[in-house]
Amino acid sequence: MTDERTPRDRRTAGRDFEVDLDDVLDEDGDEEDGLFDNLLSGEPIFENKEVLRPSYTPDELPHRTDQINNMATILVAALRGETPSNILIYGKTGTGKTASAKFVSQELQKTSQRYDVPSEVQYINCEVTDTQYRVLAQLANTFIEQNRDWIDRRTRELEELHEQAREDPSALLDTEFDDPPDLRERIDALEADRAEMDDVPMTGWPTDRVYNEFFDAVDYVERVAVIMLDEIDKLVEKSGDDTLYNLSRMNSELSNSRVSIIGISNDLKFTDFLDPRVKSSLGEEEIVFPPYDANQLRDILQHRSKVSFKPDVLSEDVIPLCAAFAAREHGDARRALDLLRTAGELAERDQEETVTEAHVRRAQDKIELDRVVEVVRTLPTQSKLVLYAIMVLEKNGVHNINTGEVYNIYKRLCEELDTDVLTQRRVTDLISELDMLGIVNAVVVSKGRYGRTKEISLSVPIEETEAVLRADSRIGDIDDITPFVQARFEN
Ligand SMILES: Nc1ncnc2c1ncn2[C@@H]1O[C@H](COP(=O)(O)OP(=O)(O)OP(=O)(O)O)[C@@H](O)[C@H]1O
Numbered sequence: 001m002t003d004e005r006t007p008r009d010r011r012t013a014g015r016d017f018e019v020d021l022d023d024v025l026d027e028d029g030d031e032e033d034g035l036f037d038n039l040l041s042g043e044p045i046f047e048n049k050e051v052l053r054p055s056y057t058p059d060e061l062p063h064r065t066d067q068i069n070n071m072a073t074i075l076v077a078a079l080r081g082e083t084p085s086n087i088l089i090y091g092k093t094g095t096g097k098t099a100s101a102k103f104v105s106q107e108l109q110k111t112s113q114r115y116d117v118p119s120e121v122q123y124i125n126c127e128v129t130d131t132q133y134r135v136l137a138q139l140a141n142t143f144i145e146q147n148r149d150w151i152d153r154r155t156r157e158l159e160e161l162h163e164q165a166r167e168d169p170s171a172l173l174d175t176e177f178d179d180p181p182d183l184r185e186r187i188d189a190l191e192a193d194r195a196e197m198d199d200v201p202m203t204g205w206p207t208d209r210v211y212n213e214f215f216d217a218v219d220y221v222e223r224v225a226v227i228m229l230d231e232i233d234k235l236v237e238k239s240g241d242d243t244l245y246n247l248s249r250m251n252s253e254l255s256n257s258r259v260s261i262i263g264i265s266n267d268l269k270f271t272d273f274l275d276p277r278v279k280s281s282l283g284e285e286e287i288v289f290p291p292y293d294a295n296q297l298r299d300i301l302q303h304r305s306k307v308s309f310k311p312d313v314l315s316e317d318v319i320p321l322c323a324a325f326a327a328r329e330h331g332d333a334r335r336a337l338d339l340l341r342t343a344g345e346l347a348e349r350d351q352e353e354t355v356t357e358a359h360v361r362r363a364q365d366k367i368e369l370d371r372v373v374e375v376v377r378t379l380p381t382q383s384k385l386v387l388y389a390i391m392v393l394e395k396n397g398v399h400n401i402n403t404g405e406v407y408n409i410y411k412r413l414c415e416e417l418d419t420d421v422l423t424q425r426r427v428t429d430l431i432s433e434l435d436m437l438g439i440v441n442a443v444v445v446s447k448g449r450y451g452r453t454k455e456i457s458l459s460v461p462i463e464e465t466e467a468v469l470r471a472d473s474r475i476g477d478i479d480d481i482t483p484f485v486q487a488r489f490e491n
Pocket residue numbers: 052053054055056057058060061062063064091092093094095096097098099100265266300333334337
């Protein structure tokens with residue numbers, strides 16, 4: 001059947017929204033370049049941009065061989081049916097902890113399938129799943145799901161065997177079953193278990209009931225379960241160490257299965273908050289991921305760029321510059337990859353054929369600005385008011401602002417918003433926090449016999465900061481405030 005409609009008919013058929021086609025068709029009704037045509041027509045820079053995103057797990061991780069081998073040496077116990085030691089993995093953000101741990105898990109699962117040994121890794125991101133209840137419920141449901149699949153497979157096998165045994169009783173000779181009724185009993189028992197296996201709801205039960213469900217689900221069949229808790233410090237920060245305590249003492253009570261834990265953290269000090277028993281059990285093995293240096297980052301980018309970019313689109317200095325910028329930021333591979341991707345996107349947007357050093361510099365500014373916008377947007381209201389006060393002063397040409405000046409404006413803002421006024425001491429603390437976040441720069445200077453004071457300046461672009469602050473509906477309502485700054489006696 002041929003479609004008799006014109007291209008225009010086809011485009012408008014079934015539309016339930018209005019589009020002005022004159023924007024896309026010229027006066028003679030011919031097609032002009034549409035909104036996306038221009039963007040699509042440029043020679044694309046990327047071969048596969050997804051490869052540069054954090055969600056992609058590379059199958060090669062340069063400069064992490066030692067850590068990967070170390071993990072494998074510990075986890076190989078699972079393939080022998082033994083319990084691997086628990087592992088704690090430390091390292092700053094972007095040092096390849098998650099990528100390496102996931103890589104080793106995939107290899108472990110592949111090998112376990114090949115040798116038919118039941119060992120598996122369950123990954124949990126504790127930034128998302130951050131309470132004992134949710135961790136246990138998520139694990140329980142994963143194992144319940146697997147158990148149901150296992151029962152389905154097993155009952156199918158046993159039904160077949162039952163069929164055979166009814167015709168020929170010798171079919172049961174080398175099995176654990178005495179006769180067909182014995183086998184039938186086993187099938188019925190499995191089906192009864194299956195019927196009882198309900199999911200754990202994500203809220204609402206007492207936590208010990210969830211724990212019991214999880215315990216029964218893991219122990220239902222023989223297996224070694226490695227539980228990988230990424231961002232484990234977030235779990236401890238939010239809900240203490242009960243989950244880790246419970247997981248680390250399970251093995252003494254399990255009959256069929258074994259559990260081992262891999263904890264991943266970028267907070268080197270988080271174990272200080274753990275119960276000593278949990279601390280020693282969790283830290284049986286510790287693996288440290290040091291920051292990458294510029295040369296290592298260069299290798300990592302080189303590997304990824306081969307798959308992600310078209311050939312010859314990167315000018316020579318692009319990768320070294322991305323690596324150098326990211327090495328300055330505590331050797332963060334995620335930052336290096338973000339820079340490279342953003343630089344590529346900027347070149348693509350400009351419809352240029354090569355990515356240059358200038359794109360990398362612009363990408364660095366853009367990423368930095370995005371970070372600032374995000375930090376400012378999520379500040380608590382009081383900190384936003386303090387920052388707003390500093391911004392008002394700068395906008396009115398005041399430099400080397402002191403705390404008293406910030407405090408005066410801050411008080412006026414609070415009055416206008418009819419909100420609580422914090423003490424000057426507390427506001428000084430908030431200024432120090434803004435300093436630590438890199439949003440303002442506060443240096444203590446000595447004023448000779450006038451004592452010491454803080455000189456404060458904004459470290460971020462003023463227009464963008466104002467726009468983000470004003471996007472907060474309460475601050476957006478503030479009328480323009482002109483600071484009254486006392487004459488200063490400079491010495
Ligand atoms: N050696 C490496 N080779 C290739 N890519 C790497 C390497 N190390 C890290 N990466 C990449 O860098 C990004 C960040 O890595 P990853 O998520 O593993 O860091 P992390 O140490 O877990 O950081 P965080 O603590 O912030 O979670 C990912 O895209 C990862 O694929």
